[in-house]
Amino acid sequence: MDLLATALPALGEAFSLILQPQQIAFLMLGVLLGLSVGIFPGLGGIAGLSLVLPFIFGMDPVSGLALMVGLIAVVPTSDTFASVLLGIPGSTASQATVLDGFPLAKKGEAARALSAAFIASLFGGLLGAIVLTFFILIARPLILAFGTPEMLMVTLLGLSMVAILAGRVPLKGVAAAGLGLMVGTIGESDASGSLRMATYDIPYLTEGIKLVIVGLGIFAIPEIVALLRQDRAISKTGGLGSGWMRGIKDWFANIWLSVRSAAIGVVVGVIPGLGGSVVDWIAYGFTVQSAKDKSQFGKGDIRGVIGPESSNNAKEGGGLVPTLIFGIPGSGSMAVFLGGIALLGYDPGPHMVRNNLDITYTIVWSLALANVFGAALCILLSGQIARITTIRFTLVAPFLFMLIAFAAFQSSQSLMDLAMLLLIGCLGIFLRRFEWSRPAFLIGFVLSSQAESFANQAVQIGRIQFRRDFWQGMEYIFSPVSIGILILLVISVVIGLRQGKHILGDSRPPTGSKRAPLIFLLAVTAYVAIAVLDASTITVLRDKIFPVTIGIVTLIACAALLIRMMRVPETDPVFADLEAGGDDAAAPHGLWATLSWFAFLLALSALIGFVLALAVFLMSFLRLRAGISWVRASILTAAGVGVLIFLGGTLGRDFPPGLLQDVVDLPWPLT
Amino acid sequence: MTDKTTLRHTAQAALVGAATLALATTATAGSHGGVNYEGQTIEFVIPFSESGGSARWANFYAPLLSEALPGNPTVVVRYRPGAGSTTGANWFQEQTTDDGTLIFGTSGSTQFPYLLGDPRVRYEYNDWQVVLASGTGGVAYLPPDEAAKMDGLDATGLQGTDYIWGSQGATRLDLVANLAWEMLGMNVEPVFGIEGRGDGRLMFERGEANIDYQTSSAYLRSVQPMVDEGLAVPMMTWGALDNAGNIVRDPTFPDIPSFKEVCEATPACATEGDAWDAWKAFFIAGFPAQKMVFLPGSASADVVETFSQAFDDIIARDDFDTLAEKTLGVYPQMTRDGAKAAFQLGTQVPEEARAFVVNWLEESYGVTLE
Known part of the structure; x- marks a missing residue:
């Protein structure tokens, strides 16, 4: 009980430090x-x-830590609003929440989904804080057991979730994941900087495509466009069915799921170098695998919300472990947090944990209290905010376009961000239309650079270990930890393949003619083939091997799909085409006409800059498409532009300039 | 760090302070009377994301700059990341703000592609006006059993081992380390593709890597505890530059030999010739002048003087050394002629040195800069 003897007094002291009014x-x-x-x-x-x-800088340490930790801790709580209500992944940690959260909102159960998500977040956050309390004293050797081969195994475990999320036709899921992996390799390679599917003439591409843009393009744009075509509220019933109490009961009924998912969150968070963007997918995958009745997943199963949301808040507690004891940030926000701690006069690392345990524990308390405050506030607000799902969507959509364009622009502050968003958005629309698994694509994309780096590094280090001594090499690659994860991985794939097809139930998708799905498959095949050819011209082996290997596997999947398409009739699920029946086919507005509104905003931005273009876009959209009066349209436009300028102003962000700004010097925010 | 160095730095700061005071009295009387930033916002743009060492450096200076500039303007740090900082630098090249409301901070990662003739570089350092240069250093370290193979300063005993280390990339700051080890006749294989030097240190702690280096602030914070516990032994620093341009011991680590000393003591290594000249050129570009603050070429002499004075005032603050020690390490923060000299060193390499490194990168790592 040495551990308790060290931890408890410091924990008490920290509690008295934090429990001051200031x-x-x-x-x-x-x-x-x-x-x-x-x-x-x-x-x-x-x-x-x-x-x-x-x-x-210059604040007293406990206040400064409380401020920063309070902020970090609740971001994965409040980003749920966008994921559930609008189908927009609020952050990379909430991507999986969209899968079931948004369908629930469409069913009119937004308040239920939100409160279940928040209580799950709260629980995950508290578990994360508890783990941080004790783990921080003993975690060092455990974390050091995770070498490159082990991290590669965890990455592969994340990829294995493709099996369960592949959808009705598993081959399509494999091809989608392969395409995601290939898109993830675009740009300069991490290892030696060889270019893949990019050229220095377009500097934007050499950086690769940003996760934010892919997340928004693959999930948000297709959903917004599909909804906008319907011209009704997000909630199909137009009302809010069950209230927020229901969500809390749902969570309590699935408390073990919440415990399991939070544990996954903590573990993935603790391993430095993995990053938070996989944790929600792993949690979601396990949630689906372990559920008996899988028929409702993807259509609005509350468990699909509870699982990922329990894990993403728990991850923050876990992520603080390596951040504090090694001084190594597990994510971008942790890196900024480290900088902040340094400004307060502390150096994160073993020294801080040993000599300033009370200060370190104020972080734990801040984390726990912030989770409680944050979740309580969100639950109280959820009933009100959920009303957004009962507003006519045509009035909401232009502001969503505004927000996602602004969000996308933050990734590299170039107009190319917006062009890329539109391009990826089109890909997302096609993936959705032809029922290629979008989660599979995103998992592939998210894990691409990790999978490549870890694979290359493990092989390189392994080779040197083997050269020294065969058994040393074997021990390195097949450590107990990596064998354990390997077993988990095999189980996950087997369960996934067996049960994945039940996820969407037994209903048949609408199918039309063979032509459209075939053209899309051929386009994907052509892209992958070109990417493979391009990669094969690279001279550095370690930059070439990954895209070539993955590309060939993807091409095999595409070829198998092609053969299947030739042999089966056009009513087969492989020809799924949402434009051929169901909601989309019956929509009053056309797909391309709707998307071109967004394209209009982007093109206008390129001409006269984002802020001016936005004013024109909002005004014309609200008047022409939504058909509201000039007066109301003007008020809404002013409000929208005002909010955006306020946001940009407080965060110190610029807006995309256009050709006009090249010619005339305009004052901020028009620059 | 030891009390001795603190003492010396306090003394240095006092000297600089006295000098600045003298300068300040003459300056206020004369030239830069017209510049006042009251109510204005100054953008401090860095071509990196919020999470790097440059962000820490810029956020360290921003509030101090706000206090030191006439009229106490708001100084905000803005991030323009991309392509290892070339995107932001290309952007800055096109800016014509002449009133000082835009300043730009670069690092070694901006300098190296420029020096190597990377095709993405569309910026020209000589068009800009430097107002501050911040230096840093680096320390290479080994596991205790490997360090025991060194014979005093002679590194010949290390030549029989296969070394592995985690590297950010062949064309980045790490090339200084790779080249140094190769010159000592060591067989060091870089494992490329890690995301930051911290990850490299973690590989060392896990035993996957058996050699590593860290820049000074990271070494003091994270490696020194390992050294104290007997898990690591410092091998050498990259050294520091004295006023005459010679490489001397790093003042932050007076007890650790510099690479130059180790090289002199190792028969396989020579402190003259193409390899040494190239190493020295890139060391100087990467470390003693690692981070610099620039005004656009269009800024007037008055504005340049105002900023030089502001940085002088910051460095002369009584509490500057205490503040800087944790974020920046104890390295020279140079303004005016000092900054210009550092700028010259950091942005010029002899053509032979450049050609040597480009050729060496291709032969050793298959990296071409086309």
């Missing part, structure tokens, strides 16, 4: 800031922390 006030301030920043898709802990960082 410190609590800063904690609340952090929570409020975190909630407000997290609500906007694409903005997260990094944006929020950058906002407070200039003031941290």
